[in-house]
Amino acid sequence: MLRLAANLSWLYQDIPFMARFAAAAGHGFKAVEFLFPYEFAASDIAAELKKHGLTQALFNTPPGDWNKGERGLAAQPGREAEFAAAIETALQYAATLDCPRIHVMSGLISTGADLSLMRRTYVDNLKRAADRTAKAGVTLCLEPINRRDIPGYFLNTTTEAAAVIAAVGAPHIKIQFDLYHCQVTEGDLVRRAETLLPLVGHVQIAGNPDRNEPDIGEANHLHVLDALDRLGWNGDVGLEYRPKTTTAAGLGWARKYGITA
Numbered sequence: 001m002l003r004l005a006a007n008l009s010w011l012y013q014d015i016p017f018m019a020r021f022a023a024a025a026g027h028g029f030k031a032v033e034f035l036f037p038y039e040f041a042a043s044d045i046a047a048e049l050k051k052h053g054l055t056q057a058l059f060n061t062p063p064g065d066w067n068k069g070e071r072g073l074a075a076q077p078g079r080e081a082e083f084a085a086a087i088e089t090a091l092q093y094a095a096t097l098d099c100p101r102i103h104v105m106s107g108l109i110s111t112g113a114d115l116s117l118m119r120r121t122y123v124d125n126l127k128r129a130a131d132r133t134a135k136a137g138v139t140l141c142l143e144p145i146n147r148r149d150i151p152g153y154f155l156n157t158t159t160e161a162a163a164v165i166a167a168v169g170a171p172h173i174k175i176q177f178d179l180y181h182c183q184v185t186e187g188d189l190v191r192r193a194e195t196l197l198p199l200v201g202h203v204q205i206a207g208n209p210d211r212n213e214p215d216i217g218e219a220n221h222l223h224v225l226d227a228l229d230r231l232g233w234n235g236d237v238g239l240e241y242r243p244k245t246t247t248a249a250g251l252g253w254a255r256k257y258g259i260t261a
Helices: 017-026 042-051 080-097 115-136 158-168 179-185 189-199 221-231 252-257
Strands: 003-007 031-033 055-060 101-103 139-142 173-178 200-205 236-239
Touching: 003 252, 017 031, 017 042, 031 236, 042 055, 042 080, 055 080, 055 236, 080 101, 080 115, 101 200, 115 139, 115 158, 139 158, 139 200, 158 173, 158 189, 173 179, 173 189, 179 189, 179 200, 179 221, 189 200, 189 221, 200 221
Parallel strands: 003 031, 003 236, 031 055, 055 101, 101 139, 139 173, 173 200, 200 236
Antiparallel strands: none
């Protein structure tokens, strides 16, 4: 059976970040994920994971200057050295946190950008990163993100992600299959799951269109989770959603997966 991972950047917003590990464990989670760990010492996060019997499922590479609107470096021509340094930083954290997956953020399309050059940069950077991460035993995940939530994001669809993975040619580069983003950009979630599953390295979920609990909204995401179960997905499913009220109040749908709240 698949395992739910609490995204600590989205859930438990009413308590400080370092207290969210205990809250997640208290609700029965065995795994967590978050966007960025870099404001905290890796050793401090590792201590929280160990204290509460949690596994770290995933986190993101450094995105550049987030406060200035940057959303990744991998497809940014001229910033290859920054991207390589970001991979090294992420790998240091992954080693301390015993985390097997890192989400590589592609970045934004700037006005007048050469899209062909961006794609070549993206593929070349991923090839170099794949060589480096293969030695560390870490899977790199590429997440297609809809351009409603992040306007101008370079990697937008699962079709694009699959093509990039084919171009890189490394078996440990996978798709981060986010049902929320996929519903916005492509839809047909179950059929895409059936087709993409061999390429999927991680799954995330949120309801559409407001990114609340997955049992709220226009798409039956719980049906898709059942389909993933039938297809044999036994990896993590990150809960990357914004609770409609409180995290605890919205977790009733997750009881079948061992979560109690």
